[in-house]
Amino acid sequence: MTKRLEPYRVAAFNTAKASENKMHDDSVARNFGFSGGLVPGVDVLAYMVHPAVAQWGRAFLERGLIEARFTRPVYDSETVLVTAEPAGDGLTLGVTGGELRASGSASLTAELPTFSLEDFPDTAAVSRRLPVDADSYRQDKWLGSAPRCWPPDAAAEYLAEVREADPIYAREGLMHPGVLQRVMNKVLVDNAIMGPWIHVGSRMQLLAAAVPDDELVARARVTANYEKKGHRFVELDALIVANGITPVAHCQHVAIYQPREVVAA
Structure with missing residues (x-):
């Protein structure tokens, strides 16, 4: 049975103010009706990992499942609270700051699914990015990400960025699984030049614990590309692979790659 955890308090930090995605820039985000630049969804998900690791420790980093949906920026x-309520053998997660900002769940997978690398082709990111168009994220298209690694100093910097103080990462030489979500974002940005865009949800099944200096890539297939309420959405199904041989996570990633304000322009 899962234990009841105290809410986890986080002083949120916008790690992407200078990124190519100007939805994290205060002035641009206000033009889209927000109060300021958005803290990246991948970092909000990282906050949500904290109670799962508090609940299950290293086992969660090796075979945990987490899902998150980002409903408000x-x-x-801002100070937000990550709540974790027992739900059967898992946790129901929420991020609140006066109102619900994100919701989700976490659990420990008893028997891990197996994935063949042959089912997820090793696809390189495009050599020359072009402005996003109808073909950039065409349904059933395979996409890759440029290889990325976090050496120990970068891994420590990442922990500071997502306000993570759990000693397990330094003590056991492990990467925070939030970096895998950054790799998922790279699938989008490494294959097209986008305007402001929004990550709206993810599901991540961890398959092995990544460690600093692992070279990580995503092998992703576009499973959906559609318009909803004027926004253009893309959905990805991906295997994140370390050092070309070890699957470390199976992820589904959902993003608005063109907000309706851009579509209508």
């Missing part, structure tokens, strides 16, 4: 310097 989190802003820089």
Whole structure:
């Protein structure tokens, strides 16, 4: 049975103010009706990992499942609470700051699914990015990400960015699984030049614990590309692979790659 955990308090930090995605820039985000630049969804998900690791420790980093849906923005310097309520053998997760910002769940997978690398072709990111168009994320298209690694100093910097103080990562030489979500974002940005865009949800099944200096890539297939309420959405199904041989996570990733304000322009 899962234990009841105290809410986890986080002083949110916008790690992407200078990124190519100007939805994290205060002035641009306000043009889309937000109060300021958005804290990246991948970092909000990282906050949500904390109670899962508090519940299950290293086992969660090796075979945990987490799902998250981002319903309202989190802003820089806001204090938010991550709640974790027992639900059967898992946890129901929420991120609140006066109102619900994100919801989700976490659990420990008893028997891990197996994935063949042959089922997820090793696809390189495009050599020359072009402005996003109808073909960039065409349904059933295979996409790759440029290889990325986090050496120990970068891994420590990442922990500071997502306000993670759990000693397990330094003590056991492990990567925070939030970096895998950054790899998922790279699938989008490494294959097209986008305007402002929004990550809206993810499901991540961890398959092995990644460690600093692992070279990580995503092998992703576009499973859906559609318009809803004027926004253009893309959905990815991906295997994240370490050092070309070890699957470390199976992820589904959902994003608005063109908000309706851009579509209508």
